[in-house]
Amino acid sequence: MANTTGQKFGGRTKGAVNKTTAEIRDAFSLLVSNNLDTLDADLNSLEPLQRLKMIIELSKFVVPTLKATELTVEPNNRFEPIIFEFS
Template sequence: MANNTGQKFGGRTKGVTNKDTAEIRNSFQYLIENNLEQLESDLKELKPFERIKVILELSKFVLPTLKATELSTTTENAFIPIVVNITTPEDVKRMINEFNDQY
């Protein structure tokens, strides 16, 4: 008889890591840790642009990927950008004074 209740019965509970995935991650971590010197020397042999590209690609496995966010405003709380054109030291002083007076 089919389960039409929408409830989950059996299997892994939510949040529990797959056993195979955990084993692969541990093996990969062991591989990296035991080859750090070789990886570092290989990176040093690359051109600067290639080195940065490889480091950024490898960082995806260490750092969490940030989700893009979007700013939306309503007419009540409209976002008004502040544009500052500074060309001389006097402009800087004037802008600081105007800012202090305003806020």
């Protein structure tokens, strides 16, 4: 019989941390921490362009990716940008 009550039965509660994911993140963090000197040496051995690409790729794991936002302006409303002037 299907659940038609709208209530959730079983599974993780909202906001609960997935134990496997947490363990993997901890293990990966430990792996990186223990190999910082090697990672630094490996990055320094790369050509500048390759090094920059690698740093950008690695930053995706540390710095949150920003979501693009969209601005919708109604035809009747006029959009006036805020201009900051620094002297």
